[in-house]
Amino acid sequence: MTIPLKNNPKVSIVIPLKEINQNLKECIDSCLKLDYPNFDIIVLPDKNSKDFKSSSEKIKVIETGNLTPPKKRDFALDKTDADILAFIDDDAYPVKDWLNNALVHFKDGEVAAVCGPAVTPASDSLRQKASGEVYESFLVSGMHALRYKSQKITLVKDYPSCNFLIRRSIFADLGGFNTNFWPGEDTFLCAAITRKLNKKIIYDPGVLVYHHRRPLYIPHLKQVVSYALHRGYFVKRGLNPTFEITYFFPSFLLVGLIFGFVLALFSHQLKIAYLALVAVYLLLVLIFSISKDLRLIRSTAPKALSSGDGNRRRSVSTLSKPQPLGWGASNGLILLKFLGIIMTHIAYGFFFLKGLFQTKLKEE
Structure with a gap:
């Protein structure tokens, strides 16, 4: 049985990325404005940039070499003693109460992970917004549209890792994502949580991040192609x-x-x-x-x-x-x-x- 967390558990926000970019600055700035006191930010680029200067003691930049995002998240496991790992993409940024809204659910010892919607920000271009609305459409995402827009609190069995918080102890017990696949690595982790451990993954609309979309048409379709190829193979x-x-x-x-x-x-x-x-x-x-x-x-x-x-x-x-x-x-x-x-x-x-x-x- 998983032990419920103490008050104000430590959280490590893990941001895997290829290289330091402008989106990362937006993500970090939003993370530093979170209304939760006990967290740090682990940034995992292939190679650090001389132009990037840490603006807070909460930020740790660790070069990983050429690793995929799931491998980078696995890499972070040994770089923190936090109770909770909060995974977010570099082109996403959280709302102020992101962590507080998520940590409420970890009071239940049966909850292994918490996730929430990744909605399209108002600042995105018209073609990016169109991409977001395509994903939001029931004709495209069906019951999985909650990944892209706020819906009611519910249990889920599979969820993307762009907005995903998990107990460090469980992540360690499972050996991390423990796969070479990307994208689709989150499917393996979620399957291990729900099948192997019989634990819960909670979706809460309050655990919200904004996620910049890939614009229609070519960048959007390249992403769709990669998802589809992996999903077909996994099936x-x-x-x-x-x-x-x-x-x-x-x-x-x-x-x-x-x-x-x-x-x-x-x-x-x-x-x-x-x-x-x-x-x-x-x-x-x-x-x-x-x-x-x-x-x-x-x-x-x-x-x-x-x-x-x-x-x-x-x-x-x-x-x-x-x-x-x-x-x-x-x-x-x-x-x-x-x-x-x-x-x-x-x-x-x-x-x-x-x-x-x-x-x-x-x-x-």
Whole structure:
């Protein structure tokens, strides 16, 4: 049985990155403004930069050499005596009460890890915001959309490591991420927590970070391709914490589009049916592309939040709530999102299938 933590346990915020960059400064500045006293920040670049000067005694910069993010996080294990390891990406930054909101859950000895949404910041470009809204869409992320927008407190079985806090003792017992895979390393850690240890991973909307997106289209799709390839391979190997039929939906769509088109060439009736189904799909994508904008237009003022809300959406709901864009920008966002959802489906569907038939990935 895991022992509940003492008051104000020490937290090490671990930031793995390739090289020192401008996003890191934003991340560190936000971390230093946290309303929690007992923490330090471990920055893990391949090589330190002469231009980077630590602005606080809380910051430790440790060169790791050419390691992947999961290997860097494993590396941090021996560099701290903290009770909790808080993983965050260098292109993300936390809200002020990030740690306080997370540490509440560690009072329960059965909770091994805590996570929260990584929402798109208002400062992102239009194409970055479009990428964020593609990920937020139910048509793309399904029940996993809580990774990109605030939803109620719940248990999860798989979660990205860009906003993930874990007991150091458990991380050490599991040998860290203990995998060469990246991305997808978090799947192995979460599977070990929920399957091997039978412990809980809590999602709380108050454990919120802002995460800069990769803009549509090429950078966004490169990320999707990498996710899909690894997810397909993990499904083949039985490495996912849970089997979800929704993983296959983009591939079903892609195969249906290709074979439907071929069959439609030989039959007028099949051609009509094929075009009708394609029209239904495009209509669904359009509806999901404009639905968020319609909700924003209808909301004329922010609603007061109950202080006794059991799901603790708290002030986070207003912090992460997007503001309506101007007419031209809104139209541009809708078009980007519409095309982005379609291209994400096609890219994910193809590379998920490729992962299923892959005999080995480059990390092995």
